[in-house]
Amino acid sequence: MRRRERVMKAMVSLWTGIVAIIWIVPVVWAFFTSFKTETEIKTKGFGFLPKEWTFENYINILGNTDNAPIIRWFGNSMVISVTVTVLAVILVSLTAYGYSRLDFKYRDTLFYMLMGISLFPNIINIIPLYQMMTWLKWVNTNMAMIVPGLGAVTNIFLVRQFSLSIPREFDEAAKIDGAGEFAVFFRIILPMLKPVLTVVALFSFTGSWNDFLWPTIVFNDVEKMPLTAGLKLLNGAYGGFQLGPILAAACIAIFPTFVLYLFAQKYFLQSMSLSSGIKG
Template sequence: MKRIKKKQEDSFAYPNTKKDGWIAFGILMLFAVITLIPLGWILISSFKLDVEIQQAGGFLLLPKTWTLNNFKELLSFSNKQLPIYKWFVNSLIVSGSQTIIAVIIYAMSAYAYAKLHFKGRDVIFLGIMFLSSFPAITNIIPLYKIMHVFGWLNGPLALIAPGLAGIMNIFLIRQFMYAIPDVILESARIDGAGEWRIFTKIVIPTCKPILIAVGLFTFTGSWNDFLWPSIAINAIDNLTLTAGLQLVKGVFGTIQVARLCTVATIAIIPMVILYLFTQKYFVKGISLSAGVKG
């Protein structure tokens, strides 16, 4: 009788768990479809002729004639007006360099704020967190003046340096590092290990999931950044791919839609590939850090 009552209580406490799961799954699938439809249309349209898009009013799903001419034309080395290949390489260099350097800085800063004890540590960190609450747009003019003084405008350093101080990423890694028991670090110190050895041999391997997730955030943010590269870079050959999209729009207008979709596809593909290879670490890093309390 007790077992029957317990089963009844359990079923009474969680009556619609399975049903709620299916409802949540259905809602997520709906949002996924809404998100993927425009991306799918852009991808397919990049293989179409402009004539097909104009005649069908843009609603022709599959092209009558599949073509790679849009990619060949835009990625051609002879295309001096719109050097897409240069923009692509610039984006890779800027985003890749910024991600590697930034993750190193984030990890070292987070370790200092989480595991090292020095006077004013928490006050300094709270002060930095407070300053980061201001809108990023308010930093545009001071940032431009600083880059001008350093002589970095129109170069990659003007795009790489400003992204090396992501306070929220430092906060995320710091919260993750709090989960590492201090006993392990103290044992390593007793055995004669220095702080650098502890940091590289114990802390970094433990924080690998969150570091990859933060690296993905940093790379994506740098790759998709439009406003700052458009302000800091004036030379066409030094533009990044996202900033160059505005120039492409000005050249092709609303007539050559297939070419616009081709440039957008070129900009999207690296992000898709990156997420496919890092999604396991991304999900793991976010799920673990979400459960850590500072």
């Protein structure tokens, strides 16, 4: 029995390992190929390690400040994603606290109403939102990428669930000691919400960094757009004939979230248990 179990575990190990290697092929191939010369890509057939390492694709793509200003796109995306993350964490923690630890009439009814309304699929909102952006003069601006998404309810739901699992005794004890609502929020509850707020921050950043449909609609000025919308243009412009630069651009685009993942893997992979209030 024990031997059979060991053999089975070894086989699972082997199998999942092989699949993992296959799984990562597109990323590894794109990475290596972005360091190959265009001639090597086109004449040497499929392969991984470059015969001759070159930075020409990166120099080429980063030097393009004209129809594909990728450094600008990268900067735009960074400003947008960082701002979204900071604002989302502040707003979500405040709001979730309100819907979980304050007592007011119709609190839960109101919250479920918000949840129900946000069930409406996004596609209905897109055209009216675009119109609102023209009213606000936010077309082709970062505001269009930052503000509308802050109305979302999903993250508030996550943090609210987590907050509801924290016993009421904490607040009551602090209030007996004379702490006001804000002191309870800042000193007692906020520190305990840290794991779930980390999850919110990470998903806000990656979600905003990778957002695709909305930026392709609300930006037409090449200088102002974020990276995802830019890459779509780039694919149209270079995609057919120049592979090196476009793969280099894709590698640049995935770099920030990849680095984030290296450092905060635990939060991504355990997001489900962290955000449902199950500790451990």
